[in-house]
Amino acid sequence: xxxxxxxxxxxxxxxxxxxxxxxxxxxxxxxxxxxxxxxxxxxxxxxxxxxxxxxxxxxxxxxxxxxxxxxxxxxxxxxxxxxxxxxxxxxxxxxxxxxxxxxxxxxxxxxxxxxxxxxxxxxxxxxxxxxxxxxxxxxxxxxxxxxxxxxxxxxxxxxxxxxxxxxxxxxxxxxxxxxxxxxxxxxxxxxxxxxxxxxxxxxxxxxxxxxxxxxxxxxxxxxxxxxxxxxxxxxxxxxxxxxxxxxxxxxxxxxxxxxxxxxxxxxxxxxxxxxxxxxxxxxxxxxxxxxxxxxxxxxxxxxxxxxxxxxxxxxxx
Numbered sequence: 001x002x003x004x005x006x007x008x009x010x011x012x013x014x015x016x017x018x019x020x021x022x023x024x025x026x027x028x029x030x031x032x033x034x035x036x037x038x039x040x041x042x043x044x045x046x047x048x049x050x051x052x053x054x055x056x057x058x059x060x061x062x063x064x065x066x067x068x069x070x071x072x073x074x075x076x077x078x079x080x081x082x083x084x085x086x087x088x089x090x091x092x093x094x095x096x097x098x099x100x101x102x103x104x105x106x107x108x109x110x111x112x113x114x115x116x117x118x119x120x121x122x123x124x125x126x127x128x129x130x131x132x133x134x135x136x137x138x139x140x141x142x143x144x145x146x147x148x149x150x151x152x153x154x155x156x157x158x159x160x161x162x163x164x165x166x167x168x169x170x171x172x173x174x175x176x177x178x179x180x181x182x183x184x185x186x187x188x189x190x191x192x193x194x195x196x197x198x199x200x201x202x203x204x205x206x207x208x209x210x211x212x213x214x215x216x217x218x219x220x221x222x223x224x225x226x227x228x229x230x231x232x233x234x235x236x237x238x239x240x241x242x243x244x245x246x247x248x249x250x251x252x253x254x255x256x257x258x259x260x261x262x263x264x265x266x267x268x269x270x271x272x273x274x275x276x277x278x279x280x281x282x283x284x285x286x287x288x289x290x291x292x293x294x295x296x297x298x299x300x301x302x303x304x305x306x307x308x309x310x311x312x313x314x315x316x317x
């Protein structure tokens with residue numbers, strides 16, 4: 001039996017919250033930023049301090065990491081057959097791909113390689129956008145053929161040779177993790193040098209004491225926002241819309257099942273998952289999505305939705 005998505009048919013957003021907690025103990029290490037450290041701010045509801053545990057940028061990466069099988073150098077089983085751009089060296093060894101690369105399809109390993117095969121295909125496919133207003137439906141259809149994930153992750157093709165560097169789509173799926181009622185847990189340690197404790201620390205010798213900041217919190221929450229209106233606006237048909245929604249839900253479910261070890265000192269677990277909008281929608285279980293996605297991907301591919309080639313390869317040199 002197929003997954004019931006009818007409660008989402010007229011909704012502009014699907015909003016979910018996942019309550020999290022440390023796997024062991026009470027402390028966790030939130031994300032940090034250069035010259036800033038941890039992002040700490042006052043809770044708008046007067047509930048004390050809030051600390052950002054994981055940013056939107058990092059969460060986008062984590063949601064995509066659970067979709068790729070590094071051992072097989074391919075999509076995980078239920079997603080195999082989705083379009084992707086692979087980058088390999090001249091010996092055929094994997095370098096990166098458009099799913100995991102920092103700028104996705106706009107990666108310099110794809111667009112700046114001496115191998116211009118994919119770049120020229122993109123340039124030809126996107127030539128219609130050289131002048132005039134960019135039709136996002138046509139852009140979405142082109143991206144569907146090269147990097148289906150871009151319709152969820154968003155993309156900015158900044159290279160001027162590609163329609164003047166003005167082609168972009170915002171994210172359809174976004175997420176972040178916050179901890180409310182946060183309190184700093186200050187500790188420390190020392191890097192020991194048992195042979196020469198008074199050695200030159202600038203060169204890595206000697207005993208080096210250090211301070212360490214972790215946190216505790218009353219509540220840790222992962223927030224997920226799927227822009228259903230944007231997905232429908234692409235006008236790619238019912239099967240592709242269904243694929244985009246199920247792919248987004250697959251990412252969320254798999255991330256919550258496998259991807260919550262953010263750092264050595266930030267290993268979290270799920271307490272509960274709640275759909276906050278619309279309340280009538282029930283989040284499908286991972287196994288049901290794993291069962292439905294392969295046939296849906298095959299059906300779109302057979303109809304020509306993914307173009308002639310689902311895997312484009314760039315030889316980086």
